[in-house]
Amino acid sequence: MNAVNIKGLTKNYGKNEVLKHIDLEVPEGVIYGLIGPNGAGKTTLIKALVGALKPTQGSVEVFGLEPIKNRWELRKKIGYMPQSPALYTDISARRNITFFGRAQKIINLEEKVQKILEFTELENRADEPVRTFSGGMQKRVSLACALIHEPKILFLDEPTAAVDPHLKQRSWQLFRSLAKTGVTLFISTHLMDEAMLCDKITILKDGEMLAVNTPENILSMGKTRIELIRNGERLKTEISSKPADLLSELKKFGLDRSIENIKINSDNIEDVVLSIINNKK
Amino acid sequence: MQTIVIAKRVITQLKGDKRFLILSIVAPVIIVYFLKLMFNALTKLTVVPMPEMFPMPLPQLSTEKFVMPVTAFIVHFLSFILCSILLVQERTRGTLERMLISGYKKSSIILGYVVGYFGLATIQSVVILTEAIYLFDLNFDGKTLVILFMVIWMLAIVSVMLGIFISTFARNEGHIFPFIPLIILPSLFLTGVIVDANELPKVAEIIGYLLPLRYANNIIQIIGKPDYVLSEVILNFGILLGYATALWFLASKTMKETE
Numbered sequence: 035m036n037a038v039n040i041k042g043l044t045k046n047y048g049k050n051e052v053l054k055h056i057d058l059e060v061p062e063g064v065i066y067g068l069i070g071p072n073g074a075g076k077t078t079l080i081k082a083l084v085g086a087l088k089p090t091q092g093s094v095e096v097f098g099l100e101p102i103k104n105r106w107e108l109r110k111k112i113g114y115m116p117q118s119p120a121l122y123t124d125i126s127a128r129r130n131i132t133f134f135g136r137a138q139k140i141i142n143l144e145e146k147v148q149k150i151l152e153f154t155e156l157e158n159r160a161d162e163p164v165r166t167f168s169g170g171m172q173k174r175v176s177l178a179c180a181l182i183h184e185p186k187i188l189f190l191d192e193p194t195a196a197v198d199p200h201l202k203q204r205s206w207q208l209f210r211s212l213a214k215t216g217v218t219l220f221i222s223t224h225l226m227d228e229a230m231l232c233d234k235i236t237i238l239k240d241g242e243m244l245a246v247n248t249p250e251n252i253l254s255m256g257k258t259r260i261e262l263i264r265n266g267e268r269l270k271t272e273i274s275s276k277p278a279d280l281l282s283e284l285k286k287f288g289l290d291r292s293i294e295n296i297k298i299n300s301d302n303i304e305d306v307v308l309s310i311i312n313n314k315k
Numbered sequence: 316m317q318t319i320v321i322a323k324r325v326i327t328q329l330k331g332d333k334r335f336l337i338l339s340i341v342a343p344v345i346i347v348y349f350l351k352l353m354f355n356a357l358t359k360l361t362v363v364p365m366p367e368m369f370p371m372p373l374p375q376l377s378t379e380k381f382v383m384p385v386t387a388f389i390v391h392f393l394s395f396i397l398c399s400i401l402l403v404q405e406r407t408r409g410t411l412e413r414m415l416i417s418g419y420k421k422s423s424i425i426l427g428y429v430v431g432y433f434g435l436a437t438i439q440s441v442v443i444l445t446e447a448i449y450l451f452d453l454n455f456d457g458k459t460l461v462i463l464f465m466v467i468w469m470l471a472i473v474s475v476m477l478g479i480f481i482s483t484f485a486r487n488e489g490h491i492f493p494f495i496p497l498i499i500l501p502s503l504f505l506t507g508v509i510v511d512a513n514e515l516p517k518v519a520e521i522i523g524y525l526l527p528l529r530y531a532n533n534i535i536q537i538i539g540k541p542d543y544v545l546s547e548v549i550l551n552f553g554i555l556l557g558y559a560t561a562l563w564f565l566a567s568k569t570m571k572e573t574e
Contacts, residue, residue, distance in 0.1 A: 081574065084416050085416065085572070085573065086412055086415075086416060086572070086573055086574065087573055087574045088573045088574065102573060105572075106418070109416060109417065109418040110418070112416070114413070114416045114417075116409050116412065116413060118408070118409045119409075120408060120409030120410050120412070120413040121410070122324070122328060122410060124327075124328060124331035124332060125324075125327055125328070125331065129327070133320065133324050134413065134414075134417045136316075136317070136320045137317065137320075137414065137417035137418035137419045138417070138418050163331075179413070179417075183417075183418075
């Protein structure tokens with residue numbers, strides 16, 4: 035069973051079509067990335083999945099449940115971390131997590147709150163007001179609130195935006211460790227390099243799906259530029275980023291002594307994603 | 316259960332927000348003091364014979380008839396505005412959406428807010444009533460005093476409900492302000508606080524019937540008479556309670572869970 039099934043999802047705000055006929059399937063237990071620039075429709079799509087937004091057209095299912103019709107059943111299974119921290123900043127991290135946890139009937143809540151605080155590495159400042167935390171730490175509290183009822187799927191809207199590189203790396207380690215326990219993660223990001231950290235990605239632009247694939251396959255859509263200097267002569271060629279193509283291209287030149295220098299420059303995932311987005315323009 | 320959890324959270328938030336707390340208590344105290352200053356000036360004016368300027372006496376502005384309804388109005392106004400802004404902040408901060416997605420019910424959120432406000436409404440009512448009695452040197456027997464406290468307290472709760480209901484139509488704090496001249500100020504003019512509501516044109520009188528201050532004022536005017544009938548007081552309390560219940564129901568319907 036897929037964790038998420040979306041068919042023909044369209045959302046209009048007046049005449050503005052924010053999501054355009056989205057078809058998406060998210061397998062269970064993967065980290066699924068929704069990549070796109072600001073205003074691509076990522077938040078709108080996530081809101082439709084958590085039941086905070088009514089689609090204009092099309093159907094949405096999360097674990098076979100319709101987010102609005104079956105909201106009470108679904109809310110036990112989903113965790114949602116909005117783009118803004120959405121926390122009570124005057125109270126502590128522990129109190130925030132406990133408060134959102136009490137929305138569900140959770141056995142041994144206090145014990146679970148402690149475990150989540152340790153998991154998100156917040157235990158040292160658990161009882162301090164959230165307003166004293168950095169943006170990155172507030173995001174971790176927000177993540178902890180989304181995790182407290184042990185959801186089967188987590189919807190994380192820009193979880194690493196405005197987070198320093200170290201914390202970002204640590205956050206992705208947390209996401210990966212959650213995925214290993216069988217939790218499905220649906221993560222939106224405008225940071226193109228994060229695409230490589232997902233199991234599968236969808237590139238979204240102006241509410242339209244531009245590509246759905248694994249990051250490796252998306253990467254292979256890029257170009258590799260080869261520059262050789264042979265007998266003082268500069269030779270340039272551009273091929274696809276597929277490893278087999280590179281090998282066959284290099285074979286043409288052989289590896290004789292006349293080759294003085296060789297430079298290979300491949301597109302990274304950011305280049306490829308940006309070129310897909312820009313080609314759409 | 317959810318209601319209690321939310322009420323506790325509201326109380327914690329109120330306790331943590333010192334500025335809000337001080338404003339909730341100090342602001343009505345200051346306004347009642349200003350009211351006293353106005354009355355002092357008014358007394359001097361009416362004492363001086365000025366038949367050309369005031370050919371008619373000002374019977375509605377007697378201390379007994381005027382002070383308590385205006386005091387009730389001050390509590391009504393402040394409870395409405397403070398609570399509606401607090402709930403709109405929940406929306407703009409994203410915590411309202413998060414509460415709903417986490418599994419809190421709309422009706423529990425509304426009721427939790429009201430229960431959370433009980434304490435503040437009680438303190439507000441006690442402080443403002445004590446101040447008004449002291450400043451205006453009013454004499455009430457124990458029974459009247461209890462009813463006066465209850466009516467101001469009940470009005471504060473209705474105002475909180477009204478604030479929550481109105482906040483369901485607002486996307487940000489700025490959206491609350493147009494409702495002040497639309498709902499709160501007409502209360503002052505159309506519910507019998509300044510002029511007898513029965514003297515108003517029919518349309519204005521009907522609008523007055525829709526405003527909760529009318530029933531709070533009714534109670535205050537009834538208990539001001541020496542031989543009042545308790546059943547009339549109870550009837551008006553019943554209407555206020557019905558008003559609060561209806562607002563709770565309406566707010567549960569108008570609070571949007573989805574965009």
